[in-house]
Amino acid sequence: MSQALTSGLKIGREMDPDLAMLTGEGAQQRVKQAEPDAGSIVPLWRQVSSRPAESPPDYYRLPLLKEPVWIWSVPAYFYLGGVAGGCAVLAAALPGKRRFDALASWCRLLACAGVTVGPALLTWDLGKMTRFLNMLRVFRPSSPMSVGSWSLAGTGMLATLSLLLGKKAPSSVRYGTAFGGVMVAGYTGVLLGNTANPLWLEKRRLLPPLFIASAIASTAGALELRPLNQHEEKVVQRFGMVGKVGEAAAMVAMERRTPTNKEAVYGVEKGRGGLLWNAAKVALVAGVVLDLIPAKSTARRKASGVLTTLGAICLRYALLETGKDAAREPQAVIGPQRRRMQGGG
Amino acid sequence: MTATGFFTDTSVCIGCKACEVACKQWNQLPADGNFFSGRSYDNTIHLEATTWRHVAFVERSLQLSGQITARPFSWLLMSDVCKHCERAGCLEACPTGAIVRTEFESVYVQPDVCNGCGYCVVCCPFGVINRREDDGRAWKCTLCYDRQKAGGEPACAKACPTDSITFGKLDELREIARKRLELLHSRGVHEAYLYGMTDDDQPGTEGLHAFFLLLDRPEAYNLPPKPTVPTKGVGASWGTMGVAAAGMVAAAVAAVRFVEGGKK
Numbered sequence: 001m002s003q004a005l006t007s008g009l010k011i012g013r014e015m016d017p018d019l020a021m022l023t024g025e026g027a028q029q030r031v032k033q034a035e036p037d038a039g040s041i042v043p044l045w046r047q048v049s050s051r052p053a054e055s056p057p058d059y060y061r062l063p064l065l066k067e068p069v070w071i072w073s074v075p076a077y078f079y080l081g082g083v084a085g086g087c088a089v090l091a092a093a094l095p096g097k098r099r100f101d102a103l104a105s106w107c108r109l110l111a112c113a114g115v116t117v118g119p120a121l122l123t124w125d126l127g128k129m130t131r132f133l134n135m136l137r138v139f140r141p142s143s144p145m146s147v148g149s150w151s152l153a154g155t156g157m158l159a160t161l162s163l164l165l166g167k168k169a170p171s172s173v174r175y176g177t178a179f180g181g182v183m184v185a186g187y188t189g190v191l192l193g194n195t196a197n198p199l200w201l202e203k204r205r206l207l208p209p210l211f212i213a214s215a216i217a218s219t220a221g222a223l224e225l226r227p228l229n230q231h232e233e234k235v236v237q238r239f240g241m242v243g244k245v246g247e248a249a250a251m252v253a254m255e256r257r258t259p260t261n262k263e264a265v266y267g268v269e270k271g272r273g274g275l276l277w278n279a280a281k282v283a284l285v286a287g288v289v290l291d292l293i294p295a296k297s298t299a300r301r302k303a304s305g306v307l308t309t310l311g312a313i314c315l316r317y318a319l320l321e322t323g324k325d326a327a328r329e330p331q332a333v334i335g336p337q338r339r340r341m342q343g344g345g
Numbered sequence: 346m347t348a349t350g351f352f353t354d355t356s357v358c359i360g361c362k363a364c365e366v367a368c369k370q371w372n373q374l375p376a377d378g379n380f381f382s383g384r385s386y387d388n389t390i391h392l393e394a395t396t397w398r399h400v401a402f403v404e405r406s407l408q409l410s411g412q413i414t415a416r417p418f419s420w421l422l423m424s425d426v427c428k429h430c431e432r433a434g435c436l437e438a439c440p441t442g443a444i445v446r447t448e449f450e451s452v453y454v455q456p457d458v459c460n461g462c463g464y465c466v467v468c469c470p471f472g473v474i475n476r477r478e479d480d481g482r483a484w485k486c487t488l489c490y491d492r493q494k495a496g497g498e499p500a501c502a503k504a505c506p507t508d509s510i511t512f513g514k515l516d517e518l519r520e521i522a523r524k525r526l527e528l529l530h531s532r533g534v535h536e537a538y539l540y541g542m543t544d545d546d547q548p549g550t551e552g553l554h555a556f557f558l559l560l561d562r563p564e565a566y567n568l569p570p571k572p573t574v575p576t577k578g579v580g581a582s583w584g585t586m587g588v589a590a591a592g593m594v595a596a597a598v599a600a601v602r603f604v605e606g607g608k609k
Binding site for chain 1: 390442460464473476
């Protein structure tokens with residue numbers, strides 16, 4: 001960001017006032033940097049001419065984009081939708097054997113709960129709650145939110161049907177719910193990636209896998225809290241391990257600082273979003289560590305379930321908060337676009 | 346109907362804010378309260394749900410070409426507005442169909458349909474549209490659809506004393522803009538350029554129906570240098586989602602099979 005920090009020769013203040021809140025007496029002084037021809041070794045007696053460091057142009061550092069207006073209920077829905085999707089898929093994959101009956105009915109229940117409570121939470125966030133049916137006024141493939149609304153409506157009906165019919169549900173209903181569940185679990189990643197928000201846009205290819213993997217993990221996390229028999233426990237743990245490893249991998253990939261948008265990441269590290277993101281990491285890793293302890297114990301399983309659930313919830317709030325942080329930073333929008341222009345792209 | 350729009354020539358803007366006031370008055374938008382920003386003469390700060398025109402004041406210790414002053418000082422002024430993109434991020438993202446293209450090819454939010462989901466807010470690459478706290482709906486410049494319907498010109502253009510805001514048919518505006526640019530260049534104002542006039546200038550939005558003649562880099566006015574409507578690249582996200590979804594199904598099947606296989 002600041003050339004003064006990267007150049008070998010530092011003259012004047014070494015801290016860029018753009019990077020920190022400076023309140024001291026000389027806080028208004030601009031960072032100076034050496035003229036490029038000063039050379040690497042400068043004799044003491046030679047006065048080095050310097051010029052103020054030019055910060056990249058923007059408009060009084062005011063935000064260029066609007067922040068997302070979504071409130072707490074939206075990340076909460078992201079979590080519930082993920083659980084519903086994972087449960088719908090697992091319910092469809094479970095064989096109709098008696099020892100899996102309890103797990104299958106739990107899955108149907110959670111799937112139905114997720115896709116009915118979830119839309120209620122989404123409606124709570126709407127500015128005009130009374131108009132929530134307008135979501136189903138048109139179908140617009142270019143809008144992931146429209147695709148998601150229809151998936152949610154369809155899955156809601158199928159999941160309710162599945163729950164009512166229970167074991168007798170025809171395979172078309174089971175597979176239909178599973179398909180809808182996958183859509184509900186994954187479209188949210190596409191929804192965030194398909195925005196002008198510098199952080200989400202940057203990670204548009206990573207967000208859907210992150211949401212799907214986290215949906216698997218949070219499904220397992222929720223099911224691990226239930227009483228499970230030996231076979232069910234194995235299924236849930238194996239399914240969950242795939243999700244947790246996938247979630248961890250996606251989070252690592254998200255964190256890799258691509259040089260295309262270091263400004264967005266910089267803004268994110270300081271804020272509440274960064275804190276939530278780190279909490280999600282810690283909870284996820286702790287859950288995995290508990291899973292890997294070979295001793296058999298219900299308490300351990302439940303603790304792992306709690307940690308995984310906490311991690312998944314923190315992750316979703318972290319994504320919203322970091323998105324807000326990134327939208328506040330004008331250079332996060334300008335920087336990458338400017339570099340793309342210079343690169344001729 | 347032919348497409349109409351704005352050509353905002355910032356080289357003749359005097360920062361009088363008549364456009365801001367005219368817009369507020371005609372559209373009956375509420376005041377934004379007493380707020381002192383301390384930043385030049387700009388207390389409006391940005392376009393908002395209740396501010397559909399915003400005059401930016403870029404105050405600098407620099408001399409513009411052709412400017413003769415005792416010490417280097419200049420103002421760049423620009424009246425910002427919704428760009429009414431040819432491919433509009435808000436319109437393509439709106440799940441209710443509340444945002445439509447009018448017969449004048451402007452982008453219009455139907456207040457009786459908007460349910461305030463807020464998706465257009467994050468999908469606008471210019472940060473124009475926003476949701477009102479009190480009202481719960483998204484609002485932005487309508488290009489004075491009501492006035493145009495009656496054959497009039499938008500309130501801001503009508504009020505502009507220097508014709509910095511020119512309203513008209515898009516083809517004619519482009520002609521005016523090109524001539525104005527030529528004139529400025531011939532007078533030695535080489536910084537002048539047209540921002541987002543056509544698809545060639547701004548492929549990310551395929552051209553703006555409210556375009557600008559600027560005298561500095563777009564970011565100095567808080568405009569994105571290379572905006573892209575997000576929906577233009579949504580295929581990549583759906584693609585990776587498809588792969589991940591297949592992975593989810595495979596994980597479920599494998600988890601069940603593995604346990605079952607072990608029992609046999």
